[in-house]
Amino acid sequence: MALFNYTRMDLARRRRGLTKAALADEVGITTRSLRKYERDEAEPSDQTISQLAKVLQFPAEFFFGDTLDEPTADGASFRSLTRLSARQRDQALASGALALAFSDWIGGQFDLPAANLPDYGGSDPETAAEAVREEWGLGEKPVSKLVHLLEAHGVRVFSLVEECKEVDAFSFWRGSIPYVFLNTMKTVERSRADAAHELGHLVLHAHGGPRGREVESEAHAFGAAFLMPRNSVIARLPHNATLAQIIAAKSYWRVSAVNLARRAYQLDLMTQWQYRNICIALSKRGWENEPRAIRTPESSQVMAKVLRALREDQVSPLLIGKELSIPVEELSKSAFGHMFRSVSGNAQGTDPVAAQDVEARRSAMHVVS
């Protein structure tokens, strides 16, 4: 018989952004009882478990099972370190743990690209970005779909849930698999910059070490050099480009106007004074009001293909959620919303294990979008 697992309940608590005291209060128990569950000195009653499930909006089954793997604050590279509260960080990490469970489930059923990320720890970011481009055969070309590119090279990419909107992105290595969590509620340009930034962490800081301004700055420089290769920018952008020219040129690299201006300044294509003026002009319209904005957000191709294949096998998102004891909304939020898109027409879902058996009799297929 499965036992109540305090760590799972605690993960659900952090996912909901509740303090222990607040949870105890809402469930109608004392914090002392919670501590007893934590120390394994007592088990919650069926009624308490049911109340915990209700308050935390997780199925009661979720609280039983093995402890879930969870990214740690030390192991993950967070953007916006200074702006982030501990609660927001914990919510993001808890959401990451649920996504990892989902990722493991997918990994058990699908062959995905193996990680192909070079290790350039200790290199300067500009050189590392050029080397990764070279290794991936990108030359000086702009990157059209960055999330797809990362996935093609073995990075598992998930979207951050809306409750984590203060978190820009985070990334970490888990064994041999690199993970990136992206905030998709900001501008597309910013989300792409975040993804390139996280790639920088994975390439430059794979071995952990102290996190702080310096590594953030390195990852930032890597991201800029990766999205806006030096030679390409020098060739295409005029010296002393005006704001209008920056705005006209930015769509080539699919970056924000301010990031292109900063890159131009960094490459000595404009003076500090000009860069400052462009920043002032852009800030007047608001940073979220990106000029000539990209309208189509980046999304996960892996997730789309996996869910399409499952749908063809009559495996509904609801069944996946049931198997993992995780609300399907949680899974969908970290799957770029793909789950909800595939819910329709799946009322006749079948047992995924049975579906797997059926699949086993088929030859391995290459799912094409």
Place this chain on the structure above:
Amino acid sequence: MLPHEIAGESARVKAQLEILLGADLVDSPREAVRLGYEPVRKCTENDVAAMAGFLAWGMPLRHLRDALCAAGWKVDRSGNFETVRSPDGKVAITSARGDEKTGTEQMPSTATDKGPRTRKAVSVNRAQLSFDPQIIGTSSTVALLHKDVVTWFLLHHYDEAAQEIRLELAIPVEFVVSSGAGDDERVVATHFESRLPLEPILLETPEVGEDAEQDEADEEIDVPVSRRTTS
């Protein structure tokens, strides 16, 4: 501003433009500014400093003249004050760059200093409006009384950050002296009446995906995803 108010404002502006220019020419001021700014936007840092400003002042007026003169209006540059004048001579329109408040609910000013002819035109306008604040439609009568003309400004402002040109037709009625004295006095028009804000001109195509340049981006990536085979 609520949608019905915008619609109401739009109808009001159109009706007044019809009185001022005639039904066939209501779009001509906006089109003149749109065409006029094409060479402005081709200016680079290598152009002489005054070029963009000169073109931004002169080219909209040139295109406005192109449109209105075909309907009987006349080029007027008496006293080096460049305008286009109505067939009955009672309405004149000139071009002027406005500040960032142009085309908004706030009161704009001209962005550059103006000379004595502008000062005179503004003074006459003020006199005209003191008789009849509803100058449109009755301007002919008022102008006759004064044997003078009502001068409208086609104000336009290039908002680089927003990538739009905001514009309006309006009658300047107040000014402040910005520099000089006597014949060298320079003024800035600071208050306008009968303002007719026109629809801003958006300068950029919004959808990046349609850019031809995207053809140069990396080819469509196909991430290999396949079902695991179980033994």
